[in-house]
Amino acid sequence: MGIAGPTGATGTLCLDERPPVPGDPLGIHDLTPRERQVLLLLGQAATNREISHSLGIAERTVKSHLTSVMGKLDVTTRTEAAIFSYVHHAALVHEEPDAAAS
Numbered sequence: 001m002g003i004a005g006p007t008g009a010t011g012t013l014c015l016d017e018r019p020p021v022p023g024d025p026l027g028i029h030d031l032t033p034r035e036r037q038v039l040l041l042l043g044q045a046a047t048n049r050e051i052s053h054s055l056g057i058a059e060r061t062v063k064s065h066l067t068s069v070m071g072k073l074d075v076t077t078r079t080e081a082a083i084f085s086y087v088h089h090a091a092l093v094h095e096e097p098d099a100a101a102s
Contacts, residue, residue, distance in 0.1 A: 021083065021084065021087050022075050022080035022083055022084055023073040023074055023075040023080060023081070023084040023088075024073055024074040025088055025091065027072040027073040027074060028073070028088060028091050028092060030072045031069060031072060031073075031092075034055070034065060035065050035068060035069045035072070036092050037055060038051055038055070038062060038065040038066060038069060039069050039081065039084075039085045039092060040085060040089070040092055040093065041054060041055075042066070042078070042081055042082050042085055043082050043084075043085025043086045043089060043092075045082065048062045048063060048066075066078070066081065069081060
């Protein structure tokens with residue numbers, strides 16, 4: 001008896017396979033330092049208000065940054081952006097965007 005939903009070659013779900021990670025990791029290179037900060041805080045489950053207080057910016061500015069981030073990373077929801085941040089945390093923290101330009 002199989003489980004209803006997306007199927008593998010055998011017609012049943014493969015419960016031992018990891019689901020795909022949303023987004024495009026190549027988009028990390030296009031993020032500004034502030035967008036990285038916003039995304040990293042989102043990955044820690046921070047609300048827009050918490051992000052704005054933490055970074056000393058308006059909540060509206062946080063929303064604007066998130067819209068830009070989501071477009072650059074090719075994610076469509078806040079949840080996908082948070083998962084992306086969690087999965088790619090090391091690249092977001094350690095990659096220096098200005099170093100590549102030098």
